[in-house]
Amino acid sequence: MSSLGGSLGGPLSRSPLVDQATGRLQERITAGQWPVGSRLPGEVALAKELGVGRSTVREALRALAGAGLVQSRQGAGVFVTADRPREDWPARLRRAELVHVYEVRTMVEVQAARLAAVRRDEADVAALERALTARREAGAADDAQFVDADIALHTAVVAAAHNPVLSDLFAEFVPVLRERLVELVGLLGLRDGDPGHGYAAHAELVEAVQRGDAEGAGRALEAELAATRARLTAE
Structure with a gap:
């Protein structure tokens, strides 16, 4: 499993948690902490760093996938596919x-x-x-x-x-x-x-x-x- 590459900024405490988690993860991707092609840490590790449940992390990853930033590969994990969100x-x-x-x-x-x-x-x-x-x-x-x-x-x-x-x-x-x-x-x-x-x-x-x-x-x-x-x- 790849490391988190630094703190995600501490636990999240204000709602909506999914939006905050999505934003925090997107910031890390945009900043190059997880380069295009790299695998993200697993849900358990991300949930621990963000201070949220795995379901919140799962929804955040789904939102990032919808923006074209990540892609889930069955049996392999979630990988970064772009460092900028897809323009609507x-x-x-x-x-x-x-x-x-x-x-x-x-x-x-x-x-x-x-x-x-x-x-x-x-x-x-x-x-x-x-x-x-x-x-x-x-x-x-x-x-x-x-x-x-x-x-x-x-x-x-x-x-x-x-x-x-x-x-x-x-x-x-x-x-x-x-x-x-x-x-x-x-x-x-x-x-x-x-x-x-x-x-x-x-x-x-x-x-x-x-x-x-x-x-x-x-x-x-x-x-x-x-x-x-x-x-x-x-x-």
Whole structure:
């Protein structure tokens, strides 16, 4: 069994113990006390050093594994696989360039639009009509309200695809899109002289979905998103 390589800082005494144990172990890994590839001490040794039960250590190790820091190998022990936690998807999106987010968004939404044209039902059609009307009316509102109405329409298209994985994936994009688009609308002057920027393209998209034209819906959405990507790369 490998040694602890120094004190873990004394017994833990405040709750939640699992979070504290996880943090203490992560600090040791990040500091290089247990290099990548090395085996961690066993549960009994870690529990003694931390002043907690083995079940708490087990939960802490599970949390570290979820962050990509360690991996359990049956019959061999728990090994360090990285010295930094894996970045979660929302954080990765926030750090990404908007043009890259748009490239992935296009792949997701264009396919969703095609599926929506095939799978939409009466409730979906009604939701799309309401969302299109709300987007048109938001032309008289400020940039934030306009962006909210635009995203709501795109969300309705994705929802009409009736694929929960697509819906969940698009939902991950929404917070980043909203924040960045509100800035972009003002920065690029997208609504200058055209408060309802892109209404015709969105109306074409909704009409294609309503009439069941999968290719038409895909083309309409791809063209609309491509126009924004072009503005981004031109800046």
